[in-house]
Amino acid sequence: MTREVRNWDMALRALAALSVAPNALRGMILRARAGPVRQRFEEALTLLPLPVRRIHPSIDDTQLFGGLNVAASLSAGHMVRDRGIADTPAALILPMAERTNARLAARLAQMLDADTGHVMLLLDEGVEPDENAPASLANRLAFHCDLGDLRLAEAPSHALDGALLEEARKRYADVTFSSTCIADLVTAAACFGIDDARAPLFALCCARALAALDNAKSVGPDHLHDAAALIYPCRATRIPENMPEPPKDEANPEKTDETTAAGDDLADIPDTLLIEAVAVHLPADLLAGQERKRASGSRDAGAGAGQRRLGNRRGRPLPFRPGRHGGTARIDVVATLRTAAPWQVLRRKHRPTGARLIIFPSDIRVRRFEERSDRLIVFAVDASGSAAMSRMAEAKGAVELLLAQAYVKRDRVALVAFRGTCAEVLLPPTRSLVQAKKRLSALPGGGGTPLASALQYSLEIASQGKRAGFSPNLAILTDGRANIPLNGRTGRSEALTDAKAMARQWALSGFPAVVIDTSARPGPQGRDLANWLAGQYLSMPRADAECLGSATDAALSG
């Protein structure tokens, strides 16, 4: 049985458990592209003991939590409130869950916490591994299923019987479990590096639901294993020690140093069967995913909340705000009329001869927009003796190419060259291709590698750019072999310490970075530098200008 087919069965089993204990398990995330397979799964959702409703990632608060119905209020002469989706328990389907912003996620999470009896199904359509449903919501839902590239033929229709589920639902509350169950589940969670206390709770409830489905009086070992296999794999952050056979064994060196740091408390594993049951289902790219998460550092943090700017001219529309006429903002006519509408009866009483529509300044609502800010790419180019002169020509070419597209991409480019004792800002942030060409033509090479100084200058440009409203990025072309510290004297170890400190500082600022290793035989230094910068690493010993330009662009826009 392939991994996908197994996933389909798991997803159906999860759905069965969810429909037995909806209030305890809260919901699931289904990662799948829109298509017939997902459609088939959605059809099975009628098994849930709740009405199914669809919401969308840009749903507003009035729809979600209810609010004043202006039209009905006016005609009825008293307040008419619309009931929100949050008022009646329902199974909420949220498609395009990976596009949910942090605010909506927080509100939905609050709704789940308030025990309103809702079940949520997030349909995550992310393509890239780091396009995911918001974590704050994901943690509150028990199941995460990935249907991957399953074909319709591999996904048979479910054979679940609504009446049987109904009976299991009644039995659920009476299912007992031994006290060792909790200990086993918690220990297993710790083995996989799961810190969230919700995970073992979900697993316990899931085991009980599965036992109820099997018409068992108490939770047996099979239920426990199945439940753990359903809940834990997607939450795991590491592969446990003493595993007889990790699913993918290429990444062992990293694994060991992670697990030893975890503490001795996890040394004894009481139930190896349980661990194995989970380990079989671990995602194949577990370690890669963790690596990615660490590398992107604070940036995935905001779930995309990063480089945004509020404006009132262009961009994506945001909810309106009270405002003033005559300012720079544009008036939202519909919202203004809606605000003024309930007052008309009252105002006409005071001003019977006035205009038919009486609008006060306080009614005025203005539009707001959210705009992605322009990108500023800081190129730091190693012009030292250790980097061959040809590198410089390619770097120049790449800068020019990026600038040529700058108008379309809304990029600005700055260039820092470093050689000898100190770095030098060759090109302050600009969009002008002509100016860039002029400055770039006179770039000498040779001398030491003052990496720390280069990073210092780049960070300065980046923070200035940030204040001016840009999203700074760093592309550094070097072999990473620093030998000049900040003070300009020589000293390899001192140079490295300084470079490390400056790189860490860059990482703290949270700006993206990419290290392009230009040396013919790449050593570990380039990769180290990328780690310190919390950025990406590209080794391009033989790239030409065009390659370099497009690789930088791709790496930074990812």
Added chain:
Amino acid sequence: MAGTHAAPEIRTQPMNTPFPFSAIVGQTQMKLAMILTAVDPGLGGVLVFGDRGTGKSTAVRALAALLPPITVVSGCPVNSATPEQCPDWANIASDKLVERPTPVVDLPLGVTEDRVTGALDIERALTAGEKSFEPGLLARANRGYLYIDEVNLLEDHIVDLLLDVAQSGVNTVEREGLSIRHPARFVLVGSGNPEEGELRPQLLDRFGLSVEVRSPDTIKERVEVIRRRNAFETDHDSFMAHWRGEDAMLRDRIVAAREALPDTSTSEDALTNCARVSLALGTDGLRGELTLLRAARALAAFQGQPAVTRAHLREVAPLAMSHRLRRDPLDEAGSATRVARVLEETLE
């Protein structure tokens, strides 16, 4: 359409019963911080930052059930203690006093300004044509707690508004032809996940105490967490019966501490130590050492001791100071470690 479904029957626990405060496993720092604000509401609120699933929201909601009831004028929208304190606009006729649980008001994300400050009562305006004030969340939170979950995601204009009110203790509404002031003295409790966004330093500083919570790191504690939570959900009545007793004992201690607080003395030595710690940490402004002193007094009162000692200062300093430090990019240690280091140096 919901009629045919049996959803409400599945529920095994009554709605809105908070998890008992004393049944929360571990998290001593967080619990201590909350108890201190209960002893001295003037401390200025608690900020709880930490990983997911560590019981942040649970603890705040549990606090509501724990706190002793307050005496309010029946029907007063701002929970006034005596009929004289009732605002004029409320038109409270009765002077009957009733006991009410300490209010804990949830401030949801995406709340509108109108709901927070209060606004013209649209219903009255539409139907009766009268201009009257409909109090908002700030009025309801007076003499109680205002809880903001995911405080770091709150919209900026709401944050500014809260800062202003939290600072002055008075909510002023000047809009739609209304001009209204009412007391709004509340303890701000914020929780959030630092990974999702940072708080502005101005808002950070307004919180008296801050706590960072982490998942318990021993299997034993984690098992206990799950066990209690499960008992809460499945064996609700007997679980609550047991922990309600514990909660009552804690409540009595808090009440006793409130009474003892005015008599708790602070020596010259304690004052000097506060200043020294604050100076060594390089915090901006004087709010840090003031909070440090108040928190230490509250702790002394809670422990039933007559005066503030160094031990009290040492215990509360991480709570009172760690969010006031300037971030130092080249210092790898967390702020808690830095506070501990400074305490080691100054208080020995």
